[in-house]
Amino acid sequence: MSKKPIIGITMGDPAGVGPEVIVKSLQEKEVYQNAHPIVIGDAKIIQRAAKDLNIKISITPKKLDDDLSQTSFGEIACVDLDLVPENLAVGEVSPVAGDAAFQYLEAAIQLANKNKIQAICTAPLNKEALQKGGHMYPGHTEILADLTQTEDFSMMLSSPKLKVIHVTTHIGLLDAIQKIKPDRVFNVIKLADKTLKDAGIEQPKIGVCGINPHAGENGLFGYGEEEEKIIPAVQLAKEQGINVEGPLPADTLFFRAQRGDFDIVVAMYHDQGHGPIKVLGLEAGVNITVGLPIIRTSVDHGTAFDIAGKGIVDEGSMLEALRQAIELAPK
Known part of the structure; x- marks a missing residue:
């Protein structure tokens, strides 16, 4: 196993700003210096987000059973589940997108259970889309607790x-x-x-x-x-x-x-x-699920449908979530 932790980054709702904050965050060399970041989502949506941001980047598709310990700055490795169409509408509630967001998280938990990744960092999902997609959960925290059979857990916000x-x-x-x-x-x-x-x-x-x-x-x-x-x-x-x-x-x-x-x-x-956390600044807050058998951090903002696809989203919260996932992950 690599000495650097492998961090699985779930794409969240593919119609929201998740793909964009991921692409922008993975332009930071420090992430690759300290970890192997692996996106879990749809490679074509990550490529579309890069285009919306006017960022030229190589997307390397991966499969769930591939070796995930080899990543390089200048490319984005993506476990490609291929769940949504390339022309998925941006900034709209979609059952297809909600179901995909659930499946990205489910795949990340499977990888964590097999020790193929050492922590999970989640981009935001949309609760309405999630439930329209057939998954009756109020949010990420409850999904993670259910899929890991954790009863004693809590949401912690850190800034x-x-x-x-x-x-x-x-x-x-x-x-x-x-x-x-x-x-x-x-x-x-x-x-x-x-x-x-x-x-x-x-x-x-x-x-x-x-x-x-x-x-x-x-x-x-x-x-x-x-x-x-x-x-x-x-x-x-x-x-x-x-x-x-x-x-x-x-x-x-x-x-x-x-x-x-x-x-x-x-x-x-x-x-x-x-x-109080959000008064201090959305870009500074990180959501950490406490009590799980696996490390999970998240951005502390939503899918921001109103600005999705416009290339103007701030990646600060995702970068901070990645830093905390790297710090907490077993080496």
Whole structure:
């Protein structure tokens, strides 16, 4: 096996900006200096994206059983599943594209299970297209958990100034509050602690958000959700030696975390955690699925159908996702 990790890059929804951010990112020599990047998707769509970007690049088609450890800067190696037509409409929801995005990810997991790739880096998929394509998942995280038979997992967003891990993600707010339970909060605190310790932080400082304004302010707001759902989990985590504090008001916790008071924030629901990360800049955020048996990082933006095919997408988030996949991948 090559000393450099092999990173499988799934193309995401082929009608979105995924192919473009991949092509632009693979123009950076540092990626090839530190890894063997392998695109998993449709070679013809990668070639079309290069044309839209006015980039001349050689596309080398590969098969699933080929040796994937030989890549060179100046060409893009692509495990070519050949799932969509060359004239697939750009910037539109398509069942064909949604099904293809699922199959790219499924193939990447198969390769990871065979140790043919050491990490997966995902370009964005479109949830509507995914479900119209017959795959009833709310997003990448849930697909990965299902296909790897992982029960205890969470979405972590990472940026240079802030890390956030989520108790709930792609469900409505009322459903999220119902699903926030002490055991789930405790498990997410443990995942945050383990993930940062694995990354070299000896005693991570973890801040836990409340649900209500001012974290309920001792029962003044809400119906005792903090006391019922969060405080027991925080107390149990402390008993196990985890350096955790909460529940804390979210409006000040995120400020304190980016200032350096905490290494990671435990958010209770999707927008509570995503909002602060995205305010810091879409190009800086990376999505990491914590708890899986394989390394998976992702861009922290969507398919951006409104600019797909126009050659103007920013590749910063994909580059950062690749850097983190390379850093986390077993060598």
